[in-house]
Amino acid sequence: MNKTISIIGSGFSSLSAACYLAKEGYNVSIFEKNKTVGGRARQLIKDGFTFDIGPSWYWMPDIFEKFFNDFNKSTSDYYVLDKLSPAYKIFFSDDVITIGDHMDQICEEFERIESGSSKPLRKFIAQAQDHYNIAINKVVLKPGISPLELVTKDTITRVDRFFKTISTEVRKKFKNPKLISTLEFPVLFLGAKPSQTPSFYSFMNFADFGLGTWHPKGGMYEIIKAMRSLAESLGVTIHTNSTVEKINVENGKTTGITVNGKFVASDVVLSGADYHHSETLLDKNYRQYSEAYWDKRTFAPSSLLFYVGFNKKLNDIEHHNLFFDTDFEKHAEDIYDNPKWPENPLFYVNFPSVTDKSMAPEGCETGFFLIPIAPGLEDTAELRTQYFDIIINRFESLTNQKVKDNILFKESFCVKDFISEYNSYKGNAYGMANTLRQTAFLRPNLKSKKVDGLYFTGQLTVPGPGVPPSLISGKLVSELIHKKNV
Template sequence: MKTTIAIIGSGFSSLSAACYLAKQGFGVEIFEKNSTTGGRARQLIKQGFTFDIGPSWYWMPDIFEKFFNDFGKTVSNYYELDKLSPAYKIFFHDEQITIGDTMDKICDEFERIETGSSKPLRKFIKRAQEHYDIAINKVVLRPGLSPFELVTPETVTRVDQFFKTISSEVRKNFKNPKLISTLEFPVLFLGAKPNKTPSFYSFMNFADFGLGTWHPKGGMYEIIKAMTALATELGVKININSNVEKIIVKDKKAAGIVVNKEEKYFDVVLSGADYHHTETLLDETHRQYSEKYWSKKTFAPSSLLFYIGFDKKLNNIEHHNLFFDTDFEQHAIDIYDTPKWPDNPLFYANFPSVTDKSMAPEDCETGFFLIPIAPGLEDTEALRNQYFDIIINRFETLTKQKVKNNIIFRDAFCVNDFIEQYNSYKGNAYGMANTLLQTAFLRPKLISKKVEHLFFTGQLTVPGPGVPPSLISGKLVSELITKQFKNN
């Protein structure tokens, strides 16, 4: 008899785990509460416009390639990948920085802003590349069960990099505030302030400048389609519109789930849903972490998102655009230190139709705007409208064009939606931050300490937030399950 495994949720980590477990011969079944697979990586198609509702940055292409290689496939079997040139543009109040698709172009841009800055930049990125090699090939491939997993010949010689911060390293080498913001920006993907993130995580800077920014033709949802197709090919059964209401525990072992009020029994339960939410599916005596535990953790931001169809092509924009024309540090304080709606928010705007004509009707533009905000904030229609006005006015000023009268439609997504659609703790968008005290073995565990045969995966556990780490998280938990059940 095959060991049977129920997987809650169908995001990147769940699909990754499902593929690896099916390859090992387990009977795998996914239960997704929404009407499509992908978890937070969903797609909106409206009036001919295509939007990635969730992740929109394709970094670390090597991780995606390794995933498909593990099944005898390549990325190109499923979707077409283009390297963006330029990678992205950053708007400051008085000028713009364009990040090119090679280190030489980026160094030239740094020199334009601050003479002599290319030399420390090359040194900084070389060290970031060393960190990347260690992180991706050693540290993140460990399941976070013990502090000794961080002890390798490579990390021992870099132990100081876990106690210094990204901010201190950047500011030691660069003085221009615009270059500092440019180099501190990538760690926002890790969900923490640069002055709280260990400098070892500068490997994100290598992911940015060294490996570049890519785009799957048709959008990020093409990856979900690919992983869903692979999982199905491997024999995974996928159930949509299937809301898991309870995890069944018998004799301190996970024995199944209640789905749409129906009991279903399995040998193993694996949740890729929000970790906090998953534990609410258990009786209190079976939960590992208290509400007090979660309330003290540093969570990555939530977001206010706008999906907009424009009836014309826009000027002076790239595929990815960052608007840093206000105080970077103050916005971070408004997210992490004294959580509140920011007075002058930074924001991000994504126009995939700049490089991918399939994502908008002819002579139109697909626009996705994002404001990072603290999780758990009040979310009302009035606040959404207020902040849309703030950012669209600044967008018009900085890009020197009028666009308000060219909006065909505008959809918004915020804290309440993250909670309602993804059961997200306080409506967070990216999981738990990778601060020093929330790294590796200090994150919530892949294996339940209270309930046998219950496992977790995703961005609240190891390795952490982001799409590539989620793929790795699925692989890590599949290895733990395989080790325990393969020979039973």
């Protein structure tokens, strides 16, 4: 099979699709605008400190394993995985919840907070496991072409769980606001408020409590390095510093792409870049979705990120740390209902050097701070400084230590950077949210309806935001392409 496929972008979904397509015998080339592969999964290495500047949570290890198994490989052929124990800490204003690495520990912690809560927790997670088995083994493996994909014996008998929300289900079973926040947190990875996310998506709670939180030694970028190695071993050609300026179409069929001013002929074009941006590479008459369409979608948050090198080891922290010492609901409103810079933001801090000595010089700490914010907000140096001061002061107070004088350097990344580095619509960080009206066939299509030979993959299409779904998205689109071209 000599058909040529040009892939725009080199994130998880693009690398996934490239591997599957090359395995089927296609001539596959990837074109990445930045100097390194990985899309939003990149690394910052500075003065001996290593930061994952994109994804930092390794959940759903089974999906990564299945991906490599499809090529008669294993994750262990490429990187070493450690299960984090504890998985993470949640800091509240008057207490700290520690999430252990198995259910018995987690139940003990829930009982400490709310007597009797372990029993409904075990039932909730059992139901979440049921949802996980259906979602991961059946629902997300559909290409989002027809609503009938969702009509199965498994989904029909659980149809109410698509119309109830995570928020409603959690509040039925738990009364303590700290436990409620703990159980609502995982669906934030899907990019929407718990009150707008179907209860079926509680499968994220099983991913959290049931499957655990892991860390690839050397950081999340080790996965990208592994996928690149696999892709190249299958014959994929990867071009970096290669900006795609146009998707070329003649008589309703793609003919190739224009890269750095030069035409590259292609039988098939697949874009793993931001979907909205990808369509701007087409003449207007070939675009499927209008600006009004994109403006009405619910997007996952953007983020204000700080990469901080500390010249000492820090106290009372874990690898992953959530700071929920302010109003969860109010911050969510500031992201989704009335988009603005939050007055009292929740934030997340990742210290990979707690468990992985390779990620910081001896006696030092690598710190990755993240504030979720609404996409499209004003982004200035002054605002970045203001919000770092807010969170570092709270961090010092909640962990009972002084750290500001121990900062060797600090770099930031926000809305402007998501736009300039990734052509991200409104500077979103996680794609388009998985609300009920933006699930499966209701998301932007994997296959263009207007251009023959043009396909899309990634967080704005099927199945949705997150690293594991991006791996699946690459597989789904490769199957559509192969089915059309066999």
